[in-house]
Amino acid sequence: LSLRNSESRKTKCLNLPPGSMGWPLIGETIAFRRQHPCNSLGEYMEDRINKYGRIYKSNLFGAPTIVSADAELNRFVLMNDDRLFVPSFPKSVADILGKTSMLVLTGEMHRYMKSLAVNFMGIARLRANFLVDSERYVVQNLESWPENTPFPAKEEACKITFNLMVKNILSMNPGEEETERLRKLYMSFMKGVIALPLNIPGTAYRKAVKSRATILKVIERLMEERIQKKKEGTDSIGEADLLGFILEQSNLDAEQFGDLLLGLLFGGHETSSTAITLVLYFLHDCPKAVEQLREEHLEIVRGKKQRGVPPALTWEDYKHMEFTQCVISETLRLGNIIKFVHRKANTNVQFKGYDIPSGWSIIPIFAAAHLDPAVYDNPQKFDPWRWQTISGSTARIDNYMPFGQGLRNCAGLELAKMEIAVFLHHLALNYDWEIAEPDEPLAYAFPEFAKGLPIKARKVSFIV
Numbered sequence: 001l002s003l004r005n006s007e008s009r010k011t012k013c014l015n016l017p018p019g020s021m022g023w024p025l026i027g028e029t030i031a032f033r034r035q036h037p038c039n040s041l042g043e044y045m046e047d048r049i050n051k052y053g054r055i056y057k058s059n060l061f062g063a064p065t066i067v068s069a070d071a072e073l074n075r076f077v078l079m080n081d082d083r084l085f086v087p088s089f090p091k092s093v094a095d096i097l098g099k100t101s102m103l104v105l106t107g108e109m110h111r112y113m114k115s116l117a118v119n120f121m122g123i124a125r126l127r128a129n130f131l132v133d134s135e136r137y138v139v140q141n142l143e144s145w146p147e148n149t150p151f152p153a154k155e156e157a158c159k160i161t162f163n164l165m166v167k168n169i170l171s172m173n174p175g176e177e178e179t180e181r182l183r184k185l186y187m188s189f190m191k192g193v194i195a196l197p198l199n200i201p202g203t204a205y206r207k208a209v210k211s212r213a214t215i216l217k218v219i220e221r222l223m224e225e226r227i228q229k230k231k232e233g234t235d236s237i238g239e240a241d242l243l244g245f246i247l248e249q250s251n252l253d254a255e256q257f258g259d260l261l262l263g264l265l266f267g268g269h270e271t272s273s274t275a276i277t278l279v280l281y282f283l284h285d286c287p288k289a290v291e292q293l294r295e296e297h298l299e300i301v302r303g304k305k306q307r308g309v310p311p312a313l314t315w316e317d318y319k320h321m322e323f324t325q326c327v328i329s330e331t332l333r334l335g336n337i338i339k340f341v342h343r344k345a346n347t348n349v350q351f352k353g354y355d356i357p358s359g360w361s362i363i364p365i366f367a368a369a370h371l372d373p374a375v376y377d378n379p380q381k382f383d384p385w386r387w388q389t390i391s392g393s394t395a396r397i398d399n400y401m402p403f404g405q406g407l408r409n410c411a412g413l414e415l416a417k418m419e420i421a422v423f424l425h426h427l428a429l430n431y432d433w434e435i436a437e438p439d440e441p442l443a444y445a446f447p448e449f450a451k452g453l454p455i456k457a458r459k460v461s462f463i464v
């Protein structure tokens with residue numbers, strides 16, 4: 001009690017933002033976690049912003065917290081990552097992601113792991129490997145879509161993004177027994193990262209802890225096999241996958257490689273498949289955008305035919321998908337796949353006259369700027385054309401953070417945009433689709449479709 005008193009005496013001298021600390025222990029966590037349409041901030045946050053302003057204090061996830069719906073403070077936090085602020089995951093999440101996961105590391109080690117990931121997904125490899133593979137898996141997937149029978153689009157999108165990642169990480173092919181086994185283990189791991197952290201038998205968390213251990217064993221074996229093949233001179237993969245790249249370019253051990261692999265799957269699979277599902281959802285209500293998209297992709301196909309070059313997409317084709325990029329930017333703005341991130345103040349920080357005490361959590365809400373009418377006209381509207389007039393010099397570019405910003409920005413952002421563009425290319429050229437059952441994306445942290453967005457598709461070739 002005396003400790004708590006001295007704490008409260010300390011914070012009394014500070015100029016904390018207004019707000020309510022809610023109930024003992026749980027604070028306002030339940031209200032914060034309540035689902036709401038992903039193109040809104042939800043009732044809880046709107047109410048707090050109206051009452052207290054865009055920077056307010058609360059008690060969330062068991063810690064005193066500053067919530068920031070203020071675009072300037074959000075930028076300030078990200079630009080001071082690793083200096084004034086560090087990532088702050090609950091211990092249970094950090095344990096399961098692994099102690100050398102990029103998401104939890106700071107300082108030199110974070111920079112090193114990040115540089116491996118960024119180099120692995122650099123332009124050279126995107127052009128040479130990821131583009132070809134994305135096209136292959138997108139086409140295979142679209143061809144498997146049933147005609148006129150509803151199916152959940154999210155599941156199909158997941159197959160595309162998972163297959164792409166495991167092919168490029170471990171040279172595993174879709175449909176093979178080992179790939180399927182890894183997919184199941186990974187799904188169980190994923191569920192545990194977001195589940196309640198009860199480490200008792202039968203819980204999703206406990207299953208995830210076990211899946212993580214099994215995945216690490218699989219990785220250890222694959223690493224040993226590859227090292228052996230390299231010694232024997234029978235390795236034909238070389239640096240074409242992440243495993244080969246890591247063995248050549250680093251001396252990570254099996255656990256460190258496992259953490260990197262799980263981080264890339266975790267960062268890259270659910271996010272990109274959600275983006276693909278959201279694009280189907282938003283475009284459905286915007287036939288004019290579908291028409292313009294189709295025209296852009298037909299133009300690419302016609303141009304290739306005229307030049308007599310092979311039909312496979314090239315990096316130059318991708319760079320010509322200008323309206324497609326507007327559709328992607330708008331989907332990410334309105335979809336808010338990562339609505340917020342968790343950080344902790346490393347030291348006492350002052351901002352706009354408020355104190356952010358050392359040790360307090362801070363949650364920058366990226367979605368707040370994306371949905372702010374002062375930043376985007378008519379922010380609720382899906383309007384890809386707005387991106388044709390937003391240039392690098394407008395303040396709005398700074399406020400746009402679907403991939404975060406600064407030191408910890410998304411390592412896979414170029415890959416993600418390319419995957420979605422390749423999907424849109426083949427979708428627009430070959431399919432008409434409709435939403436078979438209403439299914440709205442609801443978010444607390446990530447947008448989720450309760451039914452996986454059931455759609456009905458019809459193959460129509462627009463290529464003449």
Ligand code: HEM
Pocket residue numbers: 102103114117263264265267268269271272275332337338341342401402403404405407408409410411412413415416
């Ligand atoms: C549309 C899809 C995606 C979205 C919206 C997205 C969003 C984000 C955001 C907001 C962050 C910053 C987190 C923070 O500040 O704490 C992030 C980090 C990260 N993302 Fe993505 N991401 C996407 C796709 C991908 C893909 C395809 C990959 C890799 C294959 C990937 C790998 C990562 C990694 C490794 C980090 C951690 C970077 C670091 O800690 O420095 N992401 N992502």
